[in-house]
Amino acid sequence: MLSGVPGVPGGTAPRILLVDDDSNLLVLLADQLRADGYEVATARDGDEALRRLRTSWPDLLIIDMMMPRMDGLSLAREIKSQADLPIIVLSAIDAGDSKADLLEEVAEDYVTKPYHYPELRARINRVMRRLGDKVPRQSLVLGPDLTLDLHRREATVGGTAVQLTPTESRLLYALAANLGQTISTETLLARGWAETEDADPSYVWVTMRRLRQKVEIDPNKPVHVLTVRGVGYRLARHGEAELPTRG
Amino acid sequence: MVDPGSEPAQSRGLSFRSRLTASLIATAVLPLAAFATVVVLADALSAGGADPTFGRLLLFAMAVTVLVAILFSYLVATDLTRPLRAIASAVDRVSAGDLSTPISVPGDDELARLADSHNRLAADLDRRDRQLASILAAIVEVSPRDGVDFLVGRAAVDAKLAFDLVDAHVSLGNPALYPAMEVVPGEMRPLRAVLRAGDESLGILVGRLPPLRPWARADQDLLELFASEMAVAIRNAELFAQVEAQNAQLLELDAAKDDFLRGVSHNLQTPLTSIRAYADQLGQDRPDRRLEVIREQSERLSRMVRQLLTVTRLESGALKPRSEVVSLGTRARKAWEALGASDAPFTLDDRSDGWLAIADADQLDQVLWALLDNAVKYGLGAPIDVTVEPDQAGERLRLTIADNGPGIDETDRARLFGRFVRGSERGPDEGSGLGLFVSRELCRAMGGDLVLEPPVDGRGAVFSIYLPAELAREA
Numbered sequence: 001m002l003s004g005v006p007g008v009p010g011g012t013a014p015r016i017l018l019v020d021d022d023s024n025l026l027v028l029l030a031d032q033l034r035a036d037g038y039e040v041a042t043a044r045d046g047d048e049a050l051r052r053l054r055t056s057w058p059d060l061l062i063i064d065m066m067m068p069r070m071d072g073l074s075l076a077r078e079i080k081s082q083a084d085l086p087i088i089v090l091s092a093i094d095a096g097d098s099k100a101d102l103l104e105e106v107a108e109d110y111v112t113k114p115y116h117y118p119e120l121r122a123r124i125n126r127v128m129r130r131l132g133d134k135v136p137r138q139s140l141v142l143g144p145d146l147t148l149d150l151h152r153r154e155a156t157v158g159g160t161a162v163q164l165t166p167t168e169s170r171l172l173y174a175l176a177a178n179l180g181q182t183i184s185t186e187t188l189l190a191r192g193w194a195e196t197e198d199a200d201p202s203y204v205w206v207t208m209r210r211l212r213q214k215v216e217i218d219p220n221k222p223v224h225v226l227t228v229r230g231v232g233y234r235l236a237r238h239g240e241a242e243l244p245t246r247g
Numbered sequence: 248m249v250d251p252g253s254e255p256a257q258s259r260g261l262s263f264r265s266r267l268t269a270s271l272i273a274t275a276v277l278p279l280a281a282f283a284t285v286v287v288l289a290d291a292l293s294a295g296g297a298d299p300t301f302g303r304l305l306l307f308a309m310a311v312t313v314l315v316a317i318l319f320s321y322l323v324a325t326d327l328t329r330p331l332r333a334i335a336s337a338v339d340r341v342s343a344g345d346l347s348t349p350i351s352v353p354g355d356d357e358l359a360r361l362a363d364s365h366n367r368l369a370a371d372l373d374r375r376d377r378q379l380a381s382i383l384a385a386i387v388e389v390s391p392r393d394g395v396d397f398l399v400g401r402a403a404v405d406a407k408l409a410f411d412l413v414d415a416h417v418s419l420g421n422p423a424l425y426p427a428m429e430v431v432p433g434e435m436r437p438l439r440a441v442l443r444a445g446d447e448s449l450g451i452l453v454g455r456l457p458p459l460r461p462w463a464r465a466d467q468d469l470l471e472l473f474a475s476e477m478a479v480a481i482r483n484a485e486l487f488a489q490v491e492a493q494n495a496q497l498l499e500l501d502a503a504k505d506d507f508l509r510g511v512s513h514n515l516q517t518p519l520t521s522i523r524a525y526a527d528q529l530g531q532d533r534p535d536r537r538l539e540v541i542r543e544q545s546e547r548l549s550r551m552v553r554q555l556l557t558v559t560r561l562e563s564g565a566l567k568p569r570s571e572v573v574s575l576g577t578r579a580r581k582a583w584e585a586l587g588a589s590d591a592p593f594t595l596d597d598r599s600d601g602w603l604a605i606a607d608a609d610q611l612d613q614v615l616w617a618l619l620d621n622a623v624k625y626g627l628g629a630p631i632d633v634t635v636e637p638d639q640a641g642e643r644l645r646l647t648i649a650d651n652g653p654g655i656d657e658t659d660r661a662r663l664f665g666r667f668v669r670g671s672e673r674g675p676d677e678g679s680g681l682g683l684f685v686s687r688e689l690c691r692a693m694g695g696d697l698v699l700e701p702p703v704d705g706r707g708a709v710f711s712i713y714l715p716a717e718l719a720r721e722a
Contacts, residue, residue, distance in 0.1 A: 209717065
């Protein structure tokens with residue numbers, strides 16, 4: 001993957017629909033993405049984007065948050081109501097904003113303007129990789145005391161809602177997509193920190209420890225997020241915790 | 248009937264009954280006894296002890312008469328005092344709180360009338376008791392959240408129920424607009440009570456009492472008490488509604504301000520995004536220091552826009568940093584590279600030794616940019632030394648930035664972290680004066696702190712960032 005473009009079922013170049021009201025940016029970003037091997041279509045506003053969706057579906061959408069007439073949030077909701085297409089939001093508003101929080105429930109990722117192209121590309125690749133992971137949009141019940149709602153970045157632990165950070169929910173997403181199976185620390189590292197160049201396994205360890213403190217009743221005796229020593233981690237299936245563990 | 252022995256009179260000597268019995272005996276028996284004594288004495292003097300049988304018979308008859316008189320006296324006294332005892336025990340019950348059992352005294356004499364008037368008194372007391380109870384219940388249930396209109400309607404209904412009125416109505420406004428009406432005997436009696444809260448009259452409660460129903464001073468007092476309690480409740484509701492309206496307005500203004508700032512941010516960042524991206528692209532095709540400058544300066548401008556937004560978010564508490572794993576040393580190096588001040592010497596001594604900071608990378612970048620930017624500006628070209636090490640005290644990492652410049656004046660040290668403060672003597676200034684203020688607030692919001700270290704000769708200004716940290720190990 002020299003160009004950083006992941007393979008897509010069908011073997012063709014991934015198609016991206018770019019929606020932004022700033023024509024300068026539209027041209028430039030389309031150029032940058034095409035140079036990296038993506039097939040890019042553009043739309044100047046929400047209506048045009050929806051019209052384009054009627055003729056063909058892209059593999060991913062990049063949407064500006066602030067646009068005249070239909071804003072990014074409304075557009076993202078409209079698209080998600082039609083099809084579960086991955087969406088990356090591009091916005092001048094930083095991620096600490098309440099409006100950004102709303103968007104993160106709908107969109108897969110969030111990139112702040114002015115964007116740094118290599119970082120944007122890393123995030124596109126991560127979202128595309130995740131396409132293969134099929135995690136239901138409904139909440140995932142893992143036991144009597146743990147329910148995950150990854151699309152809202154929320155866990156319900158013993159009846160109490162706990163907010164997850166974006167990285168924590170990305171790791172859980174990767175684990176939940178392969179429920180019961182061990183995921184290597186390297187894979188988790190790639191999923192959690194695609195745009196952090198020098199991240200190392202210690203990032204995964206510390207994040208897992210913090211995650212356990214959030215979702216396990218007794219973080220020292222985890223029953224949901226389990227360590228496979230020297231390999232990685234796995235998320236226990238519902239009911240697995242009650243069964244006697246095999247040697 | 249209550250046992251007469253429980254009457255309190257008993258304890259204070261002879262009871263009324265005993266005294267009545269004694270006086271009846273005295274009035275009935277004493278003349279008879281005197282008469283009999285005279286007869287016996289006269290007989291004895293005239294006959295000279297002629298017939299002892301007659302004397303004995305007379306004495307016997309006298310004794311029987313006395314006994315019969317005592318018995319009758321006792322019975323009469325008991326009968327006469329029974330209504331009195333009934334009344335006494337009823338009054339006791341009333342004072343013990345039982346208003347429901349009337350006294351029944353047959354006949355039409357003075358005692359029966361006394362019993363009647365006691366019964367009426369008890370019934371009045373009972374009625375006022377119930378009125379008071381329903382008034383209290385009505386007052387307790389009142390909440391300022393109910394709203395003025397609801398309370399006005401409710402006050403009328405409660406008054407009608409509590410005082411058993413034909414109708415009741417509450418009007419807000421000047422009570423003088425509702426003059427007192429004349430009381431016509433045999434017709435419904437008009438009632439009024441001013442809704443008074445403190446010195447202020449809010450309105451009036453008017454109602455009508457069924458004909459022939461008694462209405463005493465005490466009833467009027469109770470009605471006025473009710474009216475004034477309702478007036479207080481209505482005033483509270485008015486104040487509450489005012490506060491609510493103000494809150495709603497503030498929220499609206501706040502939302503409008505947020506929207507405005509988003510708009511400003513968007514409108515400033517959008518062109519900067521293009522500028523930066525085009526400079527990037529051109530720089531890739533044909534490396535040029537001038538393109539670097541464009542990129543750096545556009546980024547700098549974009550950071551300043553963000554800093555302004557961050558201040559307003561910090562003020563409104565809308566900024567909620569995320570706790571993610573961050574390598575402090577790496578973050579500092581990247582921040583330095585992004586700053587583009589490559590001409591100043593920079594050293595990074597990372598001794599974090601397996602400790603990772605827990606912080607919001609975006610917000611941390613803002614802090615690092617601001618501090619490094621200051622170090623370049625005020626260090627006047629001296630080398631900038633950054634050190635990362637675990638804090639001895641415990642689960643924290645400390646990042647120290649020393650600019651090795653002239654340092655900070657004593658006068659500036661104290662006010663350095665204020666808003667819009669710029670170093671007075673510290674050389675050229677291009678900042679917003681918000682950098683240190685925002686940085687310290689951001690560090691605190693992330694559970695850490697930013698401090699200015701005490702001056703050490705030759706090291707210039709030394710700032711330390713403290714952040715919560717964890718020791719990395721597979722777990």
